[in-house]
Amino acid sequence: MTEKHIKLGLFGFGCVGQGLYDILNHSQGLKADIEKICVKDHAKKRKIDAKYFTYDKEDILNRKDLDVIVELIDNSQDAYEIVSRALNNGVSVVTANKKMLAENFEALYQLQEKNNVALIYEGSAGGSIPIIRNLEEYYDNELLSSIRGLLNGSCNYILTRMELENMDYGKALGMAQECGFAESDPWLDVAGYDTMYKLILLTVHSFGIILKPEQVLTLGIQNISFDDITYAKEKGLRIKLIATAHKVGDKFRVYALPHFVNKESDLYNVLYENNGVEVEGAYSCKQTFVGKGAGSHPTGSAVLSDISALTYHYKYGYKKLKKLRQQHKGNFDSGKLLDVDFDIKVYIRFADKNDLKGIEIVAVEEEFKSAKTNYIVATVKFNSLFDLKGKQDSKLFVCVV
Amino acid sequence: MTEKHIKLGLFGFGCVGQGLYDILNHSQGLKADIEKICVKDHAKKRKIDAKYFTYDKEDILNRKDLDVIVELIDNSQDAYEIVSRALNNGVSVVTANKKMLAENFEALYQLQEKNNVALIYEGSAGGSIPIIRNLEEYYDNELLSSIRGLLNGSCNYILTRMELENMDYGKALGMAQECGFAESDPWLDVAGYDTMYKLILLTVHSFGIILKPEQVLTLGIQNISFDDITYAKEKGLRIKLIATAHKVGDKFRVYALPHFVNKESDLYNVLYENNGVEVEGAYSCKQTFVGKGAGSHPTGSAVLSDISALTYHYKYGYKKLKKLRQQHKGNFDSGKLLDVDFDIKVYIRFADKNDLKGIEIVAVEEEFKSAKTNYIVATVKFNSLFDLKGKQDSKLFVCVV
Numbered sequence: 001m002t003e004k005h006i007k008l009g010l011f012g013f014g015c016v017g018q019g020l021y022d023i024l025n026h027s028q029g030l031k032a033d034i035e036k037i038c039v040k041d042h043a044k045k046r047k048i049d050a051k052y053f054t055y056d057k058e059d060i061l062n063r064k065d066l067d068v069i070v071e072l073i074d075n076s077q078d079a080y081e082i083v084s085r086a087l088n089n090g091v092s093v094v095t096a097n098k099k100m101l102a103e104n105f106e107a108l109y110q111l112q113e114k115n116n117v118a119l120i121y122e123g124s125a126g127g128s129i130p131i132i133r134n135l136e137e138y139y140d141n142e143l144l145s146s147i148r149g150l151l152n153g154s155c156n157y158i159l160t161r162m163e164l165e166n167m168d169y170g171k172a173l174g175m176a177q178e179c180g181f182a183e184s185d186p187w188l189d190v191a192g193y194d195t196m197y198k199l200i201l202l203t204v205h206s207f208g209i210i211l212k213p214e215q216v217l218t219l220g221i222q223n224i225s226f227d228d229i230t231y232a233k234e235k236g237l238r239i240k241l242i243a244t245a246h247k248v249g250d251k252f253r254v255y256a257l258p259h260f261v262n263k264e265s266d267l268y269n270v271l272y273e274n275n276g277v278e279v280e281g282a283y284s285c286k287q288t289f290v291g292k293g294a295g296s297h298p299t300g301s302a303v304l305s306d307i308s309a310l311t312y313h314y315k316y317g318y319k320k321l322k323k324l325r326q327q328h329k330g331n332f333d334s335g336k337l338l339d340v341d342f343d344i345k346v347y348i349r350f351a352d353k354n355d356l357k358g359i360e361i362v363a364v365e366e367e368f369k370s371a372k373t374n375y376i377v378a379t380v381k382f383n384s385l386f387d388l389k390g391k392q393d394s395k396l397f398v399c400v401v
Numbered sequence: 402m403t404e405k406h407i408k409l410g411l412f413g414f415g416c417v418g419q420g421l422y423d424i425l426n427h428s429q430g431l432k433a434d435i436e437k438i439c440v441k442d443h444a445k446k447r448k449i450d451a452k453y454f455t456y457d458k459e460d461i462l463n464r465k466d467l468d469v470i471v472e473l474i475d476n477s478q479d480a481y482e483i484v485s486r487a488l489n490n491g492v493s494v495v496t497a498n499k500k501m502l503a504e505n506f507e508a509l510y511q512l513q514e515k516n517n518v519a520l521i522y523e524g525s526a527g528g529s530i531p532i533i534r535n536l537e538e539y540y541d542n543e544l545l546s547s548i549r550g551l552l553n554g555s556c557n558y559i560l561t562r563m564e565l566e567n568m569d570y571g572k573a574l575g576m577a578q579e580c581g582f583a584e585s586d587p588w589l590d591v592a593g594y595d596t597m598y599k600l601i602l603l604t605v606h607s608f609g610i611i612l613k614p615e616q617v618l619t620l621g622i623q624n625i626s627f628d629d630i631t632y633a634k635e636k637g638l639r640i641k642l643i644a645t646a647h648k649v650g651d652k653f654r655v656y657a658l659p660h661f662v663n664k665e666s667d668l669y670n671v672l673y674e675n676n677g678v679e680v681e682g683a684y685s686c687k688q689t690f691v692g693k694g695a696g697s698h699p700t701g702s703a704v705l706s707d708i709s710a711l712t713y714h715y716k717y718g719y720k721k722l723k724k725l726r727q728q729h730k731g732n733f734d735s736g737k738l739l740d741v742d743f744d745i746k747v748y749i750r751f752a753d754k755n756d757l758k759g760i761e762i763v764a765v766e767e768e769f770k771s772a773k774t775n776y777i778v779a780t781v782k783f784n785s786l787f788d789l790k791g792k793q794d795s796k797l798f799v800c801v802v
Contacts, residue, residue, distance in 0.1 A: 283424045
């Protein structure tokens with residue numbers, strides 16, 4: 001552990017960047033200074049002295065005196081370029097950019113190995129909850145069987161306000177944006193993409209497999225209505241957007257879908273912008289972690305913790321990933337470990353029965369029709385739900401029973 | 402991170418020791434072999450080959466080829482001798498012995514510093530929950546304001562069975578012992594001592610202060626009756642034995658007492674042998690960790706995780722403790738940071754009003770008398786409750802309102 005002052009180059013000064021700035025100013029232990037902040041928008045008024053800012057990324061990337069690059073921008077392509085250049089320069093990186101990480105995981109893993117440099121990203125999943133480092137360090141030799149969680153603060157916030165306060169979907173989404181919980185493109189939240197990116201990261205650290213975004217099914221809450229909330233309430237259930245990766249035989253089922261959860265579940269009481277993660281292992285049994293999943297300070301505090309870890313040269317070991325690849329002797333395709341060929345029981349609300357075309361229904365258990373709304377509860381082929389992923393014109397709301 | 406096989410010397414082969422043995426046999430990642438196990442009881446039949454066992458501690462302590470000593474015995478004095486000798490020999494130690502740690506913390510801290518050797522003890526608090534390492538690493542620069550938790554699996558198990566299954570106290574305690582949740586001396590569980598020892602450890606890692614057992618107030622659940630359970634139920638509350646350390650101004654209030662908790666609390670739904678810990682920080686806000694708090698495999702898995710951490714030379718940094726001592730320039734008395742001079746509102750059930758003598762009552766809010774039971778709800782001087790600590794002949798049940 002070094003006691004030296006560390007010098008940071010920061011990309012992005014939005015919600016999380018400003019949160020980090022506040023926390024660094026109040027942290028008593030960590031001696032870290034932000035040397036330069038690269039931002040995009042010349043016009044935007046900034047809360048701190050102009051001397052900190054640059055609009056040219058080279059002003060940070062070309063400096064030789066920085067210890068850590070902290071990447072907190074929105075655009076995942078730009079972020080990838082910044083992060084890869086920093087890693088190739090041998091500079092450690094902290095990021096909270098789950099989209100960039102999930103889209104480029106294999107390449108970023110290789111860059112870390114090639115340059116023997118750290119890329120750490122606790123703030124990218126679970127907000128303030130220290131889940132990645134726990135999976136990496138604490139559950140490093142534990143035979144995990146499952147991880148599941150509420151990973152998107154905005155969706156949970158919207159669902160909570162709809163259920164507990166009868167607030168309408170659009171208004172709840174607007175408030176999530178106002179509070180700084182939502183991504184700048186809220187579609188990433190409500191259609192489940194943000195949850196899916198985070199799930200991809202947790203799957204790497206839980207089981208050692210790197211999945212690509214197109215391999216992971218996700219459906220969001222964008223089509224939810226009060227009819228669905230009422231249906232759940234009547235049965236003593238709540239609707240939660242749950243990401244899950246669990247082992248079935250030698251394979252893994254990995255998806256992010258709305259689920260009905262009952263009162264017995266630890267996730268039932270995780271409300272508003274909180275996130276919750278359940279980890280199940282053969283010996284440690286079930287562990288649940290709950291904490292703020294979004295917001296400037298909570299995410300900033302996860303980023304701070306990563307910066308602090310770099311002061312004592314912390315680096316993810318990726319032990320599970322390495323072990324799996326060793327077993328498969330280089331000839332390894334994570335996709336082959338993914339199970340997408342199974343039946344799953346879902347509730348589907350629809351306006352027009354034609355919208356169900358394309359979903360392979362194995363058996364219908366319930367069917368409800370009325371002037372106002374229709375739904376079925378049916379067992380369907382999991383694989384056939386992929387067509388609905390990211391489909392902007394779909395009106396279906398699908399929820400795992 | 403080394404890939405070498407590590408050699409363990411194990412003291413104790415009770416509940417946790419056997420759990421560790423099972424887990425080590427099934428762990429795929431960690432290459433660790435138990436070389437020798439020191440046990441006390443010659444007569445006891447052992448599940449594994451006799452060649453592993455010795456009855457002489459010197460057979461382990463004098464060996465030069467062991468990488469790690471794992472101390473899992475009951476007797477805290479013997480344990481202290483074993484652990485200090487190992488540390489002085491420069492051998493890293495893993496222990497789950499909260500009593501030994503809490504009773505000797507200052508000396509054990511000094512031994513680690515003097516010999517530059519690791520003593521780690523995740524299994525000693527929170528069972529399978531990775532709380533100590535998170536406090537040490539993840540919340541290392543966070544301004545924590547409070548930590549509170551259910552830290553004793555047996556008490557929580559007893560309280561849950563009494564409340565949900567109307568099981569009588571004695572029977573529930575017997576079942577906790579049968580399940581291997583209870584300490585071999587159950588008084589340590591039910592009178593709150595086990596909780597207090599764990600609280601002392603969490604206080605070190607949360608705030609950097611080392612308290613002595615005699616400085617920390619604890620009252621247990623040994624005098625609870627169905628009248629108390631019914632009182633709580635009628636008000637929609639549950640009784641939980643809660644350990645808390647929180648900052649008030651520049652000082653800390655640290656105690657372990659039964660509390661009434663309401664449905665809004667994350668700890669309300671932590672049932673049976675589960676433990677739960679809430680950590681509050683200025684920026685990360687509130688985080689809750691829930692998991693199995695007792696039992697052979699859950700605690701064994703925490704011990705395994707510590708052994709694994711030693712393979713990459715992990716050691717607690719005690720950053721908060723060091724910082725505090727630096728600030729006070731050697732002239733440091735943790736006790737001076739402890740606040741025991743405040744008023745606290747409690748429910749006290751009693752048979753004979755004379756039993757309340759010694760408790761300084763500031764104001765009585767409620768008083769209930771009947772042929773069967775009596776109680777008061779009153780604000781009392783916190784300090785005056787110390788007389789009840791560990792008092793075997795007291796019949797009072799005290800619960801924070």
